[in-house]
Amino acid sequence: MKETVILRTANIYRDDFRLRAFTFGEGEKALCIVGSSRGNEYQQIFMCSRVLQRLKKLEAEGRFEENRQVMVIPTLNPASMNIGKRFWSIDNTDINRMFPGYALGETTQRIAAAVFEVVNKYPIGIQFTSFYMPGEFQPYIQMIHTGYENPEKARAFGLPYIVVREPRPYDTATLNYNWQIWETDAYSLYSGTTAKISVQGAEVAVDAVERFMICNHILKGTPAPAADVRIFHYDDLLTVRTNCSGLYHNLVPQNARVTAGQALAEIIDPCTGEILETVYSPADGVIFFRYDDPLIYAYTSSFKILREDA
Amino acid sequence: MLEDIVSIPLPVEETLRIRKNVIRNGEGKRICVVTGIHGDELEGQYVCFLLTRILNRNPELLHGSVEIYPAVNPLGIGSIQRGIPGFDLDMNRTFPGSDTGVMTEFVASALVNDLAGADLVFDIHASNIFLTEIPQVRINELHRDTLVPLARQANVDLVWVHGNSTVLESTLAYSLNAIGTPCLVVEMGVGMRLTGEYGQQLTTGILNLMRVLGIWDGDVQPVSTPIVADTEDEVIFLNARCSGMFMKTKRHGSWVKKGETVGYVFDPFQGKVLEYVNAEKSGLLFTIREYPLVDEGSLMGRILVGGGAAR
Missing domain, CATH: 2.40.50.100 (RNA polymerase II/Efflux pump adaptor protein, barrel-sandwich hybrid domain)
Structure with missing residues (x-):
């Protein structure tokens, strides 16, 4: 595992804002995983930390295929998480409504631009996303209907549900949508909760990511048996x-x-x-x-x- | 006459009511004045007060309907929050809503349905708590032909025709204009404050447009001719290069020359100026930062250059 800082900016009274990325394997960029983008997405950063632990173990066991590199970015917004705020600490803007970002724009546009510059180079992207209302979901994969999505490929996660949703106007500024538009296969993985940690939900997500990586020849091994999959439209x-x-x-x-x-x-x-x-x-x-x-x-x-x- | 647009019981001993004041005389055209979508923007409150007072004192001069919606996000205004409390959602990203949707969508839909068919709607904003603006109307280029002639009569200093963006399709103004109900978005002043002269200026503009629409017989002070910045004009955005405290040295509405300092970012720890914020080109400084704390990238001002500023 290698660690890099993909963005660092100074702040007058708080510590530097920095985003860390962790890479596994060597060579061709294969997969990028992004965790929380909001300050209350505790489950999403927790899932990423569990994925990171699993990949560390798999790398030590020599399970990575040759010439396959994976990046994990646990959080895009540590500054808000540290103060218990969902959106950006000063102006309350949402980083996940700023993609693909603008390097000369406002603060969260710059963060989105710096992140997109890095994650856009990967052919496959997985984002751990949340729902804006308090509650619990079944673990599932969501894809936004852009014309580029291919729900069949999402079967590799082995999760029981794959949901396709029509984009709303605000979706056009999300990471998932922009990943797709810029030709990355993008998947949103919902593990069940947002502001509450679900260990069981995180384990389901980690197993799903590992299975997906095996099916996509990033990891060696035999995929675990998959659940029966239902693919449906969100409006159903x-x-x-x-x-x-x-x-x-x-x-x-x-x-x-x-x-x-x-x-x-x-x-x-x-x-x-x-x-x-x-x-x-x-x-x-x-x-x-x-x-x-x-x-x-x-x-x-x-x-x-x-x-x-x- | 006060009318409920929406009335929804809240969980504990309170009802959410979105209300309008309908002032009517005769069967003429209908204009609507909406404000408070963002709970931290209060400049429209003073306009509602001034306009209602004038109409109450001179009911015989009105020949139609004026409907005033001073607080379409009453929970946000009541708790000094920009968005909808309890959801942390920007109300101006929920339109046109849905009458079978969740509460925020239901409210948005009820508001659009109530405003639909009006001859003119004003949606009054106050930028936010960070920026101060000269009185201006902002128009999506898709609706330029309908709205620019109206905006010219609104007694604002600037009419800014901006490019379309998919994200903006969730706004109240877009939703109304898309169904043929003309809606002018006004930005003026600053969040959490009232600017008396701007309130009076816009009230004059609303009365003038009421006159143009044939529903107001009262005297109206002469209105000013705004600068119209079209999409080919250039707006320069001044963004902070570092984190610190911003001190403005130029007022919004100033004409600045290339290289002129409009403010500076300083470090109170070290007693140092970290950055002088200079105009990259000559033009009209129509926005200036009001809230001192800046991050790298924070917007500190906007300058209109090019054709619009030269006119």
Whole structure:
């Protein structure tokens, strides 16, 4: 493992802002993995640290194929993580809305440009990404529909779900979108949580990355058996919206198989304890996303359900 | 008359209400004044106050409807946050929203639906807490033909026609203009503050456009002719080369000569000037940094050069 600093800038009162990258193997650039880009993406930096440990072990065992080099960048935003802030410490801009960046622009544009200059040279990119709402997802691979994506290639992760999503205007400034536009095969890997660490979720992600690397001839070995894969469009997920606001209480575990009409959660009046709303499943299926926070607003996606018949 | 656009109960003993004040006399055209999408931008508050007071005092001079939306992100304004609290989302990246979407999308959709069909919408901003701006209207080049003639009558100092960007397609103004409801985006002053003279200047501009649209019979002070910076004009961005504290030496709205210093970055530890910020070309300094702390790359000013500045 080699360590390099890909960006360092001085700050008048805080320590230098620096981004470290770790490389494994030698020779041709094969794969780049990027961890957290926001200050609250603790699970994403944790996943990267676990990947790093796994690659260190595999490198020591001589498992890297000849002429294959892999880079891991655990975080793009240590400055915000250190102060518990999701976006940039001063102006609250989002580094993952600044790609491909602009080297002469504002601070986060410059960070994005410096990062993109490095990661853009890799033919395959994996980003550990998060959802903006508190909750848990099934581990899955997401690809933005740009015309360049190939969901079939994502089967190599061995994860049970591959999701293709139409880009929204803001997506055009994300790392994943720009990677694809600049001809890198880009995958977003969701491991389940964001601000909470899930060891199990991270292990699933690390195993998936290793399997992907074996299938893509970056690592030697035999890939572990893969789960049955469902490839579907993000809009195929059934969103269950709340009608009331209040204290929120889940009744079913994440990943549960549910039936139409089954009670999934309750919303309670915080002062009187009255049940304001019981959230029911509109169909038979699997809980793909489950909201998880003490308070919930009306019109919030409390569940996303993958229907049995989708 | 106050009307609710959105009314959503919040979790604990509070209801989120987005309201508008409808002032109507007769069946004429409708203009809307929207502000507070960003909770830290307050300059529009004073415009709403001045305009409502004038209309209340002279209801017979109005021949149509004026609808005033002073706080479309009331939770953000109430907590001095730019975005939507609880979501950490920029509301001006959620449009046009969806009436079957989550709360932020639902609110965005309700607002667009309510504004749709107006003869003119003003969306008043105040840059942010970092920058001070001269009163200006910003127009996406896609809507130049419709909006520039209107913006010329708005009593602003500058009309900036900028290039299209996909990211901007999520803004309120883009969403409205895309459905044929003309919307002028005004930027003026600075975040978290009120600038009295700018509020008065824009209020005059709104009354003037009401006159142009035939819904205001009252006297209107003469309006100024703005500089119109088209996309072929050049805007120079002044970005910090190092981290430190910025002291401005030129006011926004100043005409600066090539090489002239507009401010400097200093280090309080060492008592040293780290960087003098000089104009690369002569032109109009229409933006200047207000918040002193800068990182490498922080925007410190914008200068309009080229044809627009020469006119």
